[in-house]
Amino acid sequence: MGIIKAFKLGFDYFKYDEDGNVQEMQRAVDDINLxxxxxxxxxxxGHNGSGKSTLAKQLNALLLPSEGTIWVDDMDTxxxxxxxxxxxxxxxxxxxxxxxxxxxxxEEDVGFGPENMGVPTEDIWKRVGDSLRKTGMTAxxxxxxxxxxxxxxxxxxxxGVMAMRPQCIVLxxxxxxxxxNGRHEVxxxxxxxxxxxxxxxILITHYMEEVIHADKVYVMDSGKIVMQGTPREIFxxxxxxxxxxxxxxxxxxxxxxxxxxxxDIPEGILTTExxxxxxxx
Amino acid sequence: MIRDITIGQYYPADSLIHxxxxxxxxxxxxxxxxxxxxxxxxxxxxxxxxxLGSVILISKVPVKFIFKGLKAIFVLLLFTIVxxxxxxxxxxxxxxxxxxxxxxxxVLAGRMAIRLIYLVIGSSIMTLTTxxxxxxxxxxxxxxxxxxxxxxxxxxxxxxxIALRFIPILLEETDxxxxxxxxxxxxxxxxxxxxxxxxxxxxxxxxxxxxxxxxNDLAMAMEARCYHGGDDRTQxxxxxxxxxxxxxxxxxxxxxxxxxxxxxxxx
Amino acid sequence: MSIExxxxxxxxxxxTAYEIHxxxxxxxxxxxGQFMxxxGHTGSGKSTLIQHFNALIRPTSGTILYNGEDxxxxxxxxRKLRSEVGLVFQYPEHQxxxxxxxxxxCFGPMNQGLSREEAEKEARKALAxxxxxxxxxxxxxxxxxxxxxxxxxxxGVLAMNPKILILxxxxxxxxxKGxxxxxxQIQLLHKMRGITIxxxxxxxxxxxxxxxxxxxxxxGEAVFDDTPRKVFSHYQxxxxxxxxxxxxxxxxxxxxxxxxxxxVNAITVEEAKDSILKALKKGGKADD
Numbered sequence: 001m002g003i004i005k006a007f008k009l010g011f012d013y014f015k016y017d018e019d020g021n022v023q024e025m026q027r028a029v030d031d032i033n034l035x036x037x038x039x040x041x042x043x044x045x046g047h048n049g050s051g052k053s054t055l056a057k058q059l060n061a062l063l064l065p066s067e068g069t070i071w072v073d074d075m076d077t078x079x080x081x082x083x084x085x086x087x088x089x090x091x092x093x094x095x096x097x098x099x100x101x102x103x104x105x106x107e108e109d110v111g112f113g114p115e116n117m118g119v120p121t122e123d124i125w126k127r128v129g130d131s132l133r134k135t136g137m138t139a140x141x142x143x144x145x146x147x148x149x150x151x152x153x154x155x156x157x158x159x160g161v162m163a164m165r166p167q168c169i170v171l172x173x174x175x176x177x178x179x180x181n182g183r184h185e186v187x188x189x190x191x192x193x194x195x196x197x198x199x200x201x202i203l204i205t206h207y208m209e210e211v212i213h214a215d216k217v218y219v220m221d222s223g224k225i226v227m228q229g230t231p232r233e234i235f236x237x238x239x240x241x242x243x244x245x246x247x248x249x250x251x252x253x254x255x256x257x258x259x260x261x262x263x264d265i266p267e268g269i270l271t272t273e274x275x276x277x278x279x280x281x
Numbered sequence: 282m283i284r285d286i287t288i289g290q291y292y293p294a295d296s297l298i299h300x301x302x303x304x305x306x307x308x309x310x311x312x313x314x315x316x317x318x319x320x321x322x323x324x325x326x327x328x329x330x331x332x333l334g335s336v337i338l339i340s341k342v343p344v345k346f347i348f349k350g351l352k353a354i355f356v357l358l359l360f361t362i363v364x365x366x367x368x369x370x371x372x373x374x375x376x377x378x379x380x381x382x383x384x385x386x387x388v389l390a391g392r393m394a395i396r397l398i399y400l401v402i403g404s405s406i407m408t409l410t411t412x413x414x415x416x417x418x419x420x421x422x423x424x425x426x427x428x429x430x431x432x433x434x435x436x437x438x439x440x441x442x443i444a445l446r447f448i449p450i451l452l453e454e455t456d457x458x459x460x461x462x463x464x465x466x467x468x469x470x471x472x473x474x475x476x477x478x479x480x481x482x483x484x485x486x487x488x489x490x491x492x493x494x495x496x497n498d499l500a501m502a503m504e505a506r507c508y509h510g511g512d513d514r515t516q517x518x519x520x521x522x523x524x525x526x527x528x529x530x531x532x533x534x535x536x537x538x539x540x541x542x543x544x545x546x547x548x
Numbered sequence: 549m550s551i552e553x554x555x556x557x558x559x560x561x562x563x564t565a566y567e568i569h570x571x572x573x574x575x576x577x578x579x580x581g582q583f584m585x586x587x588g589h590t591g592s593g594k595s596t597l598i599q600h601f602n603a604l605i606r607p608t609s610g611t612i613l614y615n616g617e618d619x620x621x622x623x624x625x626x627r628k629l630r631s632e633v634g635l636v637f638q639y640p641e642h643q644x645x646x647x648x649x650x651x652x653x654c655f656g657p658m659n660q661g662l663s664r665e666e667a668e669k670e671a672r673k674a675l676a677x678x679x680x681x682x683x684x685x686x687x688x689x690x691x692x693x694x695x696x697x698x699x700x701x702x703x704g705v706l707a708m709n710p711k712i713l714i715l716x717x718x719x720x721x722x723x724x725k726g727x728x729x730x731x732x733q734i735q736l737l738h739k740m741r742g743i744t745i746x747x748x749x750x751x752x753x754x755x756x757x758x759x760x761x762x763x764x765x766x767x768g769e770a771v772f773d774d775t776p777r778k779v780f781s782h783y784q785x786x787x788x789x790x791x792x793x794x795x796x797x798x799x800x801x802x803x804x805x806x807x808x809x810x811x812v813n814a815i816t817v818e819e820a821k822d823s824i825l826k827a828l829k830k831g832g833k834a835d836d
Contacts, residue, residue: 047723048694062505084507092505099498102506104414104446111517113506124517146449149590160506176721179590179750181790206723245725250753250795250817257821263828272799279824280806454642460604461643464635465704466627466659483655486645490690494641 003073003168003200004059004090006034010067011054011223028054030223032068036202036216038167041194043211044204045234046220047245052204055220056172059202060090073167088117091161095173097153106148106156107132107141113164124163131162134197135189151182155189162193168200169193175207183207208235209249212270219244236268251275292409297525298340299410303419305526306407312533313403316540317396325543326395332536333402342409350405351398358397365390413445422520435511443499451492458487551578551601551633551712556610558596558768570596571607572768578712583738583745585755585776588765589790594748597765598714601746602633631660634710638717640701644689649675649700652689656708667707674707675700677740679733695726699733706737712744713737719754727751731758752794756780756815764791777813796820803827 011029014022028051036042046052057063058070061077072090075082091113094100103109107128114124132138135155145153154174161169171190175183187210194201203210211217217234219227221244227234234241235248238256247253255269255278265278293299298306313332320329337347351358371385408416421438428434459469462483469480558571570593578584578601588594599605600612603619603626612619619629637643646652653671654664662670675685678699684692689700698718705713715734719727735758738745749755755762755776762779764772766789772779780786783793783801793815800812800820809830811823 047725057501060505062501084509087505087507092502094498094502094505096495096498098450099495100502102443102446102499102503104412104442108414108517112503112508115515115517116507116509118513118515121515121517121519124515128517145446157502164506180792181589208724242725245723247724247728251799254796254799254817254820254824257817258824261821261825263825272795272802275799276802276806279803279828280808457637457639458642460599461637463604464602464630464637465643465656466631466708467655468627468659483643483645487642491641 002035003038004034004036004071004202006032006058006068006070008033008068009055009058009065009070011051011058011063012066013054028223029058029065032223032225034070034218034225036168036200038200039194039198040215041191041201041213042203043214043217043231044202044220045206045208045211045217045246046204047206050220050244051223052220053172054223056092056170056202056204059168059170060092061086062092084117088113088164089166090168090170091164091166093154093157093161093169093171093174095176097150097157097177100157101145101153101160104144105141106137106143106145109145109156110141110159110163113160117164127163127165128159131159134162134193135159149182150178151185154178154182154186158186158189158193162197162199166199168202170202170204172204173206174203175205175210183210206246208247208252212249219246221245231270232268234268235270236266238267291412292342292346294341294410296339296341296410298336298406300523300525301410301529302520302522302526303411303415304423304520305522305529306411307416307419307423309529309533310403310407312537314400316537317399317403319537319540319544321392322543322548324548325540328536328539328543329399333399336406337402340406340410342406346409347402347405350401354397354401358394361393361397362390365393414442417442417445418518418520435514439511447492447495450495451488454491455484455488458484550580550613550615552576552613552616553600554611554613556600556607556612558593558600558605559608562608569768571600574610574770576763576770576773578744578746580711581742581744583735583758583760584747585759585762586746586748586765587750587752587755587762587791592765592789593768594765595716596768598635598716598746598748601712601714602630602635604630604635627659631656631708632710633712633714634705634708635714636702636705636716636718638720640689640694640697643701643704644697647688648686649680649689649692650685652700653703653707656704660708670707670709671703674703677706677737678703679729693726695722695730698722698726698730702730702734710743712746714746714748716748717750718747719749719751727754734758752780752792753796756794756796764789777815780815781813 009029009032010027013026013028015024017023032055044052044055054063058065058077060072061083064078070077072086075086077086101109102112110128110131111124114127119127132141135158137152137155137159140148140152145156148156175186178186190201190203191213193199203214205211212231214231217229217231218225219234226244227240235252238248238253241248251272252269255265255275256267259265259267269275269278317329320326337344366382366386367380369383369386369389371383373381373383375382417438421434424434467480467483469484472480553574553576556571556574560568560570574597586594586597596605600607606620614629614633617624619626644652646655650668650671653674654667657667657670658664680696680699680703689697692700718730718734722730731754734745737743747759759776762772762774762776763770764779772782780793780797783797786793796815796817800810800814803810804812808827810827814820814823
């Protein structure tokens, strides 16, 4: 049974003129079916404007579908009485690290979610302690978020979501504003949570290197899911990815070019080791 | 440059005053201010001075920091003194043209100066020993009764703490925008007032757009973390009075009683 | 035409407990027409460095010469310097403010004293040079996509006709296609207008593909200053600074170790492909 399921999901953005009449309608998400297994690491790839962020915001009822249905742990997101339960089950981390930290002290920010859920004080402290430990941020608990690096801020945001004890974390381009070290740091923290805490991870990104360890990859273009499969299946279609404004990691590209030039190696090579052993067998 | 400005003048130290509940400090400051207005004789001011002096000593905040707050009111202080001296009628001590200095004027000016200075020092001690966050918490709790007359106390406190978090971010952003526009030949320094105001447009537009975007993002992030106002909300750090707070209230009450007694007796 | 830095040092909050040496004794000459890259992790001093080039920051000590003249000389016209040494910051949102694209790009030239008409001429030229379509000239810059905003921001500086263009992480936040498009456009500009380009980037792959000279900043010092090939051959030292070489460098070294006779200094996919094919031919693997 999937933790998140979507059936014929559609979402329209409306642009209104000054009189409140619909001026323009844009289909941001179109006919999407999803079935995400609990405990898996799923990546959603797509260029800017492909609809992936709009999809992400529907996964915890920040946006409601214009068409079709989405279920989080069997709860229909359009049912208002389940709203807070849904948001607790599917936590969300956003792109801009500065714009999602509410507290002026790290530990207070991590406690913000549980406070809203009405968790008793003692229990909040326990949750905050646990989440900070799981994201490796314990040493910074008394710091001001303004003094942290981008990667650390994102880890605080992740800790804030973890303190709500979600079953699933949706990360909407969490690394887009980070430098390579910050990016690495955040991904490490996320995959730890996936492996050790068995939290379902849905990572939305356009950095191809980040998805090679995912269990499943979806590729979006103009609101639709246009490709899905394991990273290897996806990355073996270099030309098609380029059509969708994406690229592949350099090693995959090199393997592809060599393959095209007649060298006998398979497509969809993901790591340096694979390429080396394919060439030097 | 602009990022050197610090907001909130909290001075971190480990002192009894720092550890007091913010509500105690808020109410205490209020009681002190009342006392300063109650006292009106030399002996009264001596009591207030001793009280203030001991609090400063206990707070472990260097005196230098405390007097910094006075700089801001220097001009106000000067005006108060000068106007009180020359405008109060009474026994003329000295006259120069139409300006006359009276005995009553001198006394009144001295009294006003002392009140103003003590008022500022008193509240500086509060802000120096309390983090902005604690202050917001304290205010929220202290003003909670206003909820009954539909004042959105929780929301106001939440807005204050968000403002505290974003002020440094927006200051830094202002710095960056200024540099980006200076690199395009913008001039923020020269010209007359109207030109100067006009020159601010390239700074203010991006700043406001960014602030609105941040507000939008933040609202989304808060909703995603189940924020739905102050109802059914628990607190990670609920305010709790400790023994020291009761002791402090005791001392403050005693002190205020002396002030009122002095006033009644006329010392 | 060149920028020359002599013993430039910059210290934040000097003589206090918060003293930070952002730049330490930098010596650098940037001759005309170069395509130069600057890399370094966050806080390495690279942002501080580029703001010295157009006098946004005054060095604590040392001299900066532009065409042989000291730019911090009292009578030096630093506003003129800023139009010759253009600097485009990372976020286009920090500079876009007008209600339409064309007016926004006119801001720089008009600050130079041009009339609206003349400025518009420059703006149109600049927008064309960054590959921005004319049909969008009257659009609000805030409604554009990230890649398009970036183009408008670059055009906004380019319209002042700078001799040197400094770009601080021009590809941040763009998707792969958007990234390639912008960088190709910058390279085209370099060739078309012959201007000096200084590119600050986190992406080693981009640096390897485009620049002819690479400066590596670490703890406020310029630790390497050479061709990208030579710099990336120090990949182990780069790693110690929290940086890395392009993935290709690692592949080539791994292959060499396994006995394949490849050029370990290859840094782009193209170079790597050629080198591997050559090595395989020699080894007799690519028999078809």
